[in-house]
Each structure stands twice: as C-alpha cells, then as structure tokens.
Amino acid sequence: MTTPTPAPVYVRTPAHGFLNSLSVDRVLARYDLAGSIAHAEMLGHVGILSASEVETLRGGLRRIARELAQGSFDWREDLEDVHTNMEVRLTELVGSVGGKIHSARSRNDQVALDERLFLRAAIHSVAQRTHELASKLLERARQEIETPMAGYTHLQRAQPVTLAHHLLAHFWRLQRDVDRLLATAARSNVSPLGAGALAGSTLPIEPDRVARRLGFDHPFENSLDAVSDRDAFVELAFDLALLSVHLSSMGEELVLWASTEFGYLRASPGLGSGSSLMPQKRNPDVAELVRGKAGRTIGDLLALLVTLKGLPLAYNRDLQEDKAPVLDALSTTEATLAALNSIVPDLQFERERMRETATDPALRATDAAEHLVRHGVPFREAHDRVAAHIAAHGGRFDRPEGGAGLEPGLSAAAWTFDPSDPLADRLSPGGPAPVAVRRQIELADARMRIAQSSLSSLGRLTGLIEELLQEEPK
Incomplete structure (x- = not known):
C-alpha cells in the first residue's frame, strides 16, 4: 500500500498573488488530468514508469476527477496554478510516485x-x-x-x-x-x-x-x-x-x-x-x-x-x-x-x-430600367430615363401609361412588368423570388x-x- 505524502508548504511572497492564475486556469483542470493520464500511459509504454506505477497514477488522477465533478476538490490558493494543484493533490493521494508524473514534461x-x-x-x-x-x-x-x-x-x-x-x-x-x-x-x-x-x-x-x-x-x-x-x-x-x-x-x-x-x-x-x-x-x-x-x-x-x-x-x-x-x-x-x-x-x-x-412603386424603379435593357436600351441610358421620370413626378415612381416618357418607339404592349407583384420577375439564382428561395x-x-x-x-x-x-x- 502506498503511503500518502504530506502536502508541501509553499511560502507566500508579496508577488505571489500577482503570479497566481488559479482564478482563470482552473477551467483547465479536467483537461490537465486527462493529459496527465495519457502522459503516464506513454511513460509506462517506453519504460520510464512501471505498469503498477501507471495504474497508481491513473487511479489517483481519476479520483481527483471525481472530486472535481462532486465539487469536493480543495483548491489551494497558495499553489499558483491549476497544474500545481493537480500534482500536489496527486502526490497526497499516491505518495512519492506522484512526483514521477512530470517526467519529460514542462508546464x-x-x-x-x-x-x-x-x-x-x-x-x-x-x-x-x-x-x-x-x-x-x-x-x-x-x-x-x-x-x-x-x-x-x-x-x-x-x-x-x-x-x-x-x-x-x-x-x-x-x-x-x-x-x-x-x-x-x-x-x-x-x-x-x-x-x-x-x-x-x-x-x-x-x-x-x-x-x-x-x-x-x-x-x-x-x-x-x-x-x-x-x-x-x-x-x-x-x-x-x-x-x-x-x-x-x-x-x-x-x-x-x-x-x-x-x-x-x-x-x-x-x-x-x-x-x-x-x-x-x-x-x-x-x-x-x-x-x-x-x-x-x-x-x-x-x-x-x-x-x-x-x-x-x-x-x-x-x-x-x-x-x-x-x-x-x-x-x-x-x-x-x-x-x-x-x-x-x-x-x-x-x-x-x-x-x-414591398408594394411601394418606388421599389420597382430598377425593374423599369432593366425592362428597357431587355428592349435594347443601354443600361446607363435606361437608368437616366427612369431617374428623369422620377424627378419629373416629384420624386415618385409611377408606372407611365403605355410607357410614356420611358420607351420612345416601344408599343404599350412592350411594357410587361406589373408593379403590383413585386417579386414576379426576380428569378435569378440566389434572389428573393419564392421559387429561387425554395432552391x-x-x-x-x-x-x-x-x-x-x-x-x-x-x-x-x-x-x-x-x-x-x-x-x-x-
């Protein structure tokens, strides 16, 4: 049976509190224990630890994990970080073999x-x-x-x-x-x-x-x-x-x-x-x-x-x-x-x-410009025509009767979009029309x-x- 080793006494200095990170790094405790188990198993595999030492260390580390889970682990503020808390407690539980856990490892x-x-x-x-x-x-x-x-x-x-x-x-x-x-x-x-x-x-x-x-x-x-x-x-x-x-x-x-x-x-x-x-x-x-x-x-x-x-x-x-x-x-x-x-x-x-x-006619101004583009009008010219139409109507955009003022030379039948259905023509991939949204x-x-x-x-x-x-x- 392994004899528990008394916990070491650490002398506090005025700078100790400044160096202490326990309030922050205690969230790492379970990960620290898991890493130590994997490290101990590796040390056993390469012959630095015996099989019984590995088992002893693993048992001690898992007991600490249970203490953490149950809320019974006694955190020591005089130990400056989570790693020292884990190792000191391990040594309390398993004795001097606990000191071997840090072989080939640094904090x-x-x-x-x-x-x-x-x-x-x-x-x-x-x-x-x-x-x-x-x-x-x-x-x-x-x-x-x-x-x-x-x-x-x-x-x-x-x-x-x-x-x-x-x-x-x-x-x-x-x-x-x-x-x-x-x-x-x-x-x-x-x-x-x-x-x-x-x-x-x-x-x-x-x-x-x-x-x-x-x-x-x-x-x-x-x-x-x-x-x-x-x-x-x-x-x-x-x-x-x-x-x-x-x-x-x-x-x-x-x-x-x-x-x-x-x-x-x-x-x-x-x-x-x-x-x-x-x-x-x-x-x-x-x-x-x-x-x-x-x-x-x-x-x-x-x-x-x-x-x-x-x-x-x-x-x-x-x-x-x-x-x-x-x-x-x-x-x-x-x-x-x-x-x-x-x-x-x-x-x-x-x-x-x-x-x-959504049915505000002003939102269809770009559609009107693109309607002209479909009938061969260069986009910049179409943009200017629509902008001029809006300016002439007090800043509002209303569908012109038969395309008046927008489409010289085009018949009324050529004016096909319907401002009352704001999404009818928005079928481009990734667009807002229902069929595109379903895709x-x-x-x-x-x-x-x-x-x-x-x-x-x-x-x-x-x-x-x-x-x-x-x-x-x-």
Whole structure:
C-alpha cells in the first residue's frame, strides 16, 4: 500500500498573488488530468514508469476527477496554478510516485496541451449553439417564403425581397461562422505535449502516442513553436468576434423592426421589457444587449493580439494572460447565442406592414430600367430615363401609361412588368423570388447536414476526455 505524502508548504511572497492564475486556469483542470493520464500511459509504454506505477497514477488522477465533478476538490490558493494543484493533490493521494508524473514534461507544454483540449470542447459548444440558431432561422424562413418586404441599402428602401430571403441572409452568415469555427478546430488539432520547456527531452518519449490517445491528428513539428504558439486562441477569438458582429447586426435589425417607424415586429415579452416611466413603451432590451455585447468580444481579440505582439521565442510568462480574454469572449458569445435561440422562434412579424412597404412603386424603379435593357436600351441610358421620370413626378415612381416618357418607339404592349407583384420577375439564382428561395432552402438543408456531421465528429473527439477520466471496467 502506498503511503500518502504530506502536502508541501509553499511560502507566500508579496508577488505571489500577482503570479497566481488559479482564478482563470482552473477551467483547465479536467483537461490537465486527462493529459496527465495519457502522459503516464506513454511513460509506462517506453519504460520510464512501471505498469503498477501507471495504474497508481491513473487511479489517483481519476479520483481527483471525481472530486472535481462532486465539487469536493480543495483548491489551494497558495499553489499558483491549476497544474500545481493537480500534482500536489496527486502526490497526497499516491505518495512519492506522484512526483514521477512530470517526467519529460514542462508546464510549458502541459498548459499548451490543456488549452488545445479545452479549445476543442469550447469550439464544439459554441459551434453547436450557432448551428442551432442557424437552424431556427432556416425554419422561420420556410414559413415566410411568400411574405414580401422592402429590402434596404443605406437604411432606405431599395428593392423588394421576401422575409424568407432576408432571414436566409443571416442564416448564411451563421453557416460561415460554423464553418470557420470547425476549421479552427481542425487546424489546431495538434498535440504540443513532448515539447518540454522548449527543447524536448533526453528521455525516450513518444509524443505521437500521446497525440493519438487524446484524439489529435499528429504531434507538434517544432518544440519551440509548440510551447509559444497561441494561434489557435487568436483564431478562436477572431471567430467569436466576427460571429458577435453578425449577431449584433441581427440585434440592430430587431431594434429597428420593433420601432414604430418600421413596425415590422410586434413587441413581445421575450424581446424586452417596459419602461420604468412611460407606460406605452416596450423596449427591445434583449436585442440591444445582443448588439452591445459585440464590443466585448472585439476587445477580447485586441487584448490577446496586443499580449502576443512583442514576445520572443519561446515561452514567456505573458502567455498566462491568453486565457482571460478567450474565456470572456466565449462566455459572452454563448450568452448571446442563448438569448437569440430563445427569442427567434417566437418573433411576431407584422406581415401586412411588410407587404405594404414591398408594394411601394418606388421599389420597382430598377425593374423599369432593366425592362428597357431587355428592349435594347443601354443600361446607363435606361437608368437616366427612369431617374428623369422620377424627378419629373416629384420624386415618385409611377408606372407611365403605355410607357410614356420611358420607351420612345416601344408599343404599350412592350411594357410587361406589373408593379403590383413585386417579386414576379426576380428569378435569378440566389434572389428573393419564392421559387429561387425554395432552391436556396434546399442548399441550406444540405449545408446543415454537412455541418451537423462535422459537429458530431468533433463531439466524439471531445468525448475522449471524459472516457479517459472514467473508471476502468472491473
């Protein structure tokens, strides 16, 4: 039976609190334990540890995992980081053999590994929530294929579209966000363990064995790069910042649409709250906060880039500051996605108001110019004719009787488009006509299936960590 080793006593200095990162990096604890199990198994395979030592270490590490899950783990603030907390507790449980777990390993490659494992799980979580929001937008679009509305440029009515087409524009943004997150996960699926402090080890280690055990594609190519690289965190921070910008755009439109001036969206309890003073007000608070949260994630990206910009190779303590901005960006984005996922299914659109704006004759001015183009008029000339017609009618566009003033030499029968049906001729691929939108939805469904397959594969990799931390079957 192994005799437990008393916990070491660490002397606190005035700078200790400044160096301490436990408040931030304790989120890495389970990944740290899983990495240690894989590392111990590799050390056993190459003969640095005996089989019984590997089993002892594995049992101790899994017990710590249970303590974490049960909330009974005693975090020691006098130990400066998550790695020291895990190793000290392991030594308390299994004795001096616990000190062997750090053979051929540095905290430099250890934290790099923990971050890669954490990043994999974090990407899966935020990508899944983004995928869910995209799915809900797609379902709402299916219901609004025949709902016309005005499309806007410069926040002014421009051309007729459908509500489905507008919702799908946001869908495709989110779909790219999911693709981008998955690409970051794939590109960062490289194990840094075995790089040591910066120059590997003189011991006969096998980094590729650890990489396979933890679900990585392969181990690092360069030990200096492995311990100093934070590209994956930067890429994730960028992905989250851009995703937040896309969500902010949605939030801005919800704010506008809920206003009396637009009147496209009925105020609902899920979208906001009332005024503390004005009884008639319903403020779109949720949408406004969705818009506002983007500032934080953009700031987190900048904070991370500034931290990294002047660092020489290899590891520097500045890298301790990499986690806080990424964790903040993750929690902010997850909260924003949760809010939008809760309100999108219940949005109440004012379809008659949308239809009214879509049938504004002014929105057909471009159609009139293209009508002339179909009859051989150069586009610039057609554009000028329509513009002159609008100017001559007090800034309004009304269909001229028999094409008067627009089509010299063309018969009245040549004037074929009908301003009362704003979408009749918009059949170009990717356009807003119902037939084109239905084709677009078919493409969207196919992309959703591909994304879900990729998310499932990433989820299986994430599940490897929990499998490592489970008890061996008896």
